[in-house]
Amino acid sequence: VTSSGADREKPKRADARRNYDLLVEAARKVFADQGGGASMEAIAKQAGVGVGTLYRHFPKRIDVVEAVYRDDVDSLVGLADRAASELDAWAALERWLWGYVEYGRAKRTFLNELHEAFEKNPDLKPASRDRIWAAANQVLRRAQEAGVARADVSGEDLMQLMTPMCMNSTIGNEQGERLTRMVLDGLRTS
Amino acid sequence: VTSSGADREKPKRADARRNYDLLVEAARKVFADQGGGASMEAIAKQAGVGVGTLYRHFPKRIDVVEAVYRDDVDSLVGLADRAASELDAWAALERWLWGYVEYGRAKRTFLNELHEAFEKNPDLKPASRDRIWAAANQVLRRAQEAGVARADVSGEDLMQLMTPMCMNSTIGNEQGERLTRMVLDGLRTS
Numbered sequence: 001v002t003s004s005g006a007d008r009e010k011p012k013r014a015d016a017r018r019n020y021d022l023l024v025e026a027a028r029k030v031f032a033d034q035g036g037g038a039s040m041e042a043i044a045k046q047a048g049v050g051v052g053t054l055y056r057h058f059p060k061r062i063d064v065v066e067a068v069y070r071d072d073v074d075s076l077v078g079l080a081d082r083a084a085s086e087l088d089a090w091a092a093l094e095r096w097l098w099g100y101v102e103y104g105r106a107k108r109t110f111l112n113e114l115h116e117a118f119e120k121n122p123d124l125k126p127a128s129r130d131r132i133w134a135a136a137n138q139v140l141r142r143a144q145e146a147g148v149a150r151a152d153v154s155g156e157d158l159m160q161l162m163t164p165m166c167m168n169s170t171i172g173n174e175q176g177e178r179l180t181r182m183v184l185d186g187l188r189t190s
Numbered sequence: 191v192t193s194s195g196a197d198r199e200k201p202k203r204a205d206a207r208r209n210y211d212l213l214v215e216a217a218r219k220v221f222a223d224q225g226g227g228a229s230m231e232a233i234a235k236q237a238g239v240g241v242g243t244l245y246r247h248f249p250k251r252i253d254v255v256e257a258v259y260r261d262d263v264d265s266l267v268g269l270a271d272r273a274a275s276e277l278d279a280w281a282a283l284e285r286w287l288w289g290y291v292e293y294g295r296a297k298r299t300f301l302n303e304l305h306e307a308f309e310k311n312p313d314l315k316p317a318s319r320d321r322i323w324a325a326a327n328q329v330l331r332r333a334q335e336a337g338v339a340r341a342d343v344s345g346e347d348l349m350q351l352m353t354p355m356c357m358n359s360t361i362g363n364e365q366g367e368r369l370t371r372m373v374l375d376g377l378r379t380s
Contacts, residue, residue: 152368153369160355160358160360160365160369161351161355161372164354165354171350175350178342179343179347179350181342182342182373182376182377183351183372184376185375185376186374186375190375190380
């Protein structure tokens with residue numbers, strides 16, 4: 001009985017996880033299209049579920065924002081490992097930095113809402129920043145050890161330059177891309 | 191009589207101007223040492239004048255802040271011309287960008303007080319920004335025309351990257367210098 005109970009549990013939990021991922025994905029898309037003020041109804045519609053299902057997973061809209069943000073941070077941190085396993089040291093650094101630019105772009109769409117989430121949960125911001133800075137150091141150090149990135153800057157330095165640029169709402173996407181290419185050229189040893 | 195009256199006026203006006211410059215210089219030094227909250231007494235003492243003389247030129251502390259700021263903007267804008275007349279295109283761009291970093295450092299010491307001045311005088315901030323961006327374009331374009339600076343960024347781009355970095359109070363002086371060197375390497379055509 002225990003064993004068949006566990007068997008019945010597993011698909012359920014996997015389903016719940018799939019639903020959760022689906023809702024987070026839908027919310028990310030809706031925030032990108034409509035901004036962080038998008039309604040729960042719009043997110044549920046995008047996910048193809050009833051709004052009750054959405055509220056069951058996320059009692060408040062701020063919870064959806066926090067879930068999208070956490071998922072984005074996880075992806076960006078994971079990107080450092082993925083890039084390291086697939087690419088050479090310079091290409092991995094480059095790939096990760098562009099990933100950071102994309103991350104910043106997404107974050108900017110729900111920044112006002114995210115501030116609420118940060119107030120509710122004061123550890124969320126510093127913990128995420130520490131993880132992202134560690135990922136920046138990981139890709140940068142590897143490139144420095146390979147002799148392809150300048151040795152006089154750290155991952156923290158790089159983030160201090162890129163973060164305000166990526167969070168500045170007056171910097172358009174193309175302008176941000178031009179500046180990122182310039183920063184990458186500055187990072188690379190000639 | 192008119193002519194001798196004018197003769198008597200001139201040294202007076204020159205004296206007043208000298209006093210004004212002296213007070214602005216003293217205020218700049220005191221703000222750098224003590225921050226923008228420094229007292230009128232401290233500024234008068236630094237200038238070696240009575241506090242009454244200071245109040246005659248600047249009825250409120252915010253007026254001193256505004257005067258220092260205007261003088262800093264003038265110097266930075268003038269630096270573009272001076273550098274152009276004395277240095278080659280790349281060295282002039284480099285010199286000006288370091289001048290901008292120094293300007294930002296000074297501005298950071300009285301940023302809170304400056305916000306008040308910006309509120310009082312809404313044109314001050316955008317007018318100053320326009321002049322500084324024009325100066326950035328002036329030195330950058332000359333370097334681009336000489337083929338020593340990358341062609342795909344503008345003075346506005348450069349300022350959008352440098353300004354938040356220079357205004358970020360969590361970025362120390364050395365970190366700012368490392369990043370400025372990296373930006374300059376990214377700007378330079380290899």
